[in-house]
Amino acid sequence: MTEAVPQAKTQGLSPCAEIVRDHDHDRWLTLLFAAPHMREDLAALYAFAHEIGKTRERVSEPMMGEIRLQWWRESIEGIYDGLARKHPVVAGLADLVARHKPDRSVFIDLIDARAAELYDEGPVDFDGLLAYADQTGGALNRMAAFLCGAQDEAHLSAAHAVGRAWALTGILRALAFQAAMQRITLPKDALEEAGIAPESLYRGQFSPDMIPIIRRIANAAQEAIRKARTQNGSYPAQARSPMLLAVLARDYLDRLAHAGDDPFAAPFDRGALTRQLKLFWAVLRGRF
Template sequence: MYRCLRAAGDSLKKAPASGWLRECRRGIVTDADVVQARNYCSNQLKHGDYEAYLIRQFVPRSAQDAYNAFRTLNLELARLPETVSNPTIGRLRLQFWRDTIDRVFAGNPPREPIAILLYSAIAELKARAGDGSASSIKFWLMRFLKTREKHMENRPYVSLASLEDYSENTYATLMYMTLASMPLQSVHMDHLASHIGKACGIVATLRGIPVLAAPSQPIQGPAGANLGNTRSPALLLPLDVMAEANLKEEDVFRMGPSAEGLQDAVFQVATRANDHLITAREMLKNLTLGQGPDHDYEHEGEAEHVYPSAAHSLETADIDIQRGFGVLLEAIAAEDYLKRLENANFDPFRVKKSWKLPWSLWKALRNQQI
């Protein structure tokens, strides 16, 4: 099967020409291109975001390609501050992705693996469910890029609340996009995704401490010339938490895990992530019993969070949860890290690798519990 679109570049192998293809002046993306793009994204996740690589297998099949594309894009953008010599280059790369997303939704993706896989997923979604869910995904993608650009310079969050806002606009948004890719519109699933996504964003910040606080590395050109350093060391813990723990950035840069107040600050931030997981767990329990959540969804009524009356129904909430439960497994990965962090006495430099996560994911899926 061939899908017609305008193609640019030649990074993926093109299919052999034929009479029909010669008549298609707009260019092509073939099934073979999509398979190559899918393999590329899976490989990137396997080596760069192993938790997402595991979870992708439990995401509903209808959303798996979209999930692979979203998470690979997230991985690339998370790496940007580490791989560019100054924020201006990073912003140019983000502009490339904004243009790419516009082209994907216009049916004109560049020949870039993430773009091709996303294009394929969007085309399939439009064929199944029309344009509504696809336009919702574009909204979330643009908000996701805007937030990543805002935090390109790796500056500390002003407060714990601002870290939660960042997490809502990145990791929770990734979950909203995955739900929209199924498509599944439910205020209850979005509410669960909001709490779990906030926990995941906070966990990602804690996980990045040993990496970002390390000295920057030089960038070398093709001839071995020094093109500058990737970035200055950074500590992204919220400033209000650091002040309360009497923690100074410079101490972490110089002394690493021995810095006074580091474990206290990490404990406070990790506690907030755990609170969100506890809230999501209680919500899930109540909803499966046919009861409502014990608090309102703070983002209801915002753009793309306006729902038809059926999406509020408690009678169908259990069905929606069963259908999209694989998306909620992000909570298991976040909880797994928080347990290992606790075992390391909240020293992020001493957190050991996980070997239990595959089993924990399977168990959670089997028992429908997070």
């Protein structure tokens, strides 16, 4: 079992670790439960995910986002060609690749999945939403488990399922924020069938007709977690850090349920200490 009390220093962090700590605090908490020699690789992966994941928020038009993502594609190719750019996250990825030799397509696919966000089109249907969750959160968490030593396909698939759940939970948590930016990552056909105009969400108006859509997404996240937890008894201890996102996702989903499945009203920003205690308890029990 990994140690219950995180031993990472809070000062003297690498640039990648600082990015994760400051911008992806939930993953930062799970990272602290990884074995010390694994933390820098996870930090590089998560920092990379943050950099490409925030592209849409940082640009005013799709073409600028395409340019940024192309820079990352070229940076990945450079790493594999032995010509890593002088950038802290690229340097971290270069070290990761040297140690673990993952297929470059993993990184390219993660970048490509973010390119679709630039055009604010959103998924056409529920299957498209699940595909998006798999291509982003699922693929990322599978990679994190691989870096931590998971090799069995059942274990890697469980990590992918947790990543899907985390991505779906993130979509629900970010709904109000994205709506304020006039973006919606919800199935278009479901919104149309419910007679919900995206403009109403842009104004922060939540309709009871939204509840079945929200509940279906939350149920899909819970189902992915249940699937992953079937591996609880056999999951290698050294690879449990990425799986702890399941603990955090369940907490957020519980808060959503208690708010009547209204993401605009759910207290997602509260309960940070509670979530940390849940992580400690999960690690002590050797579960996720």
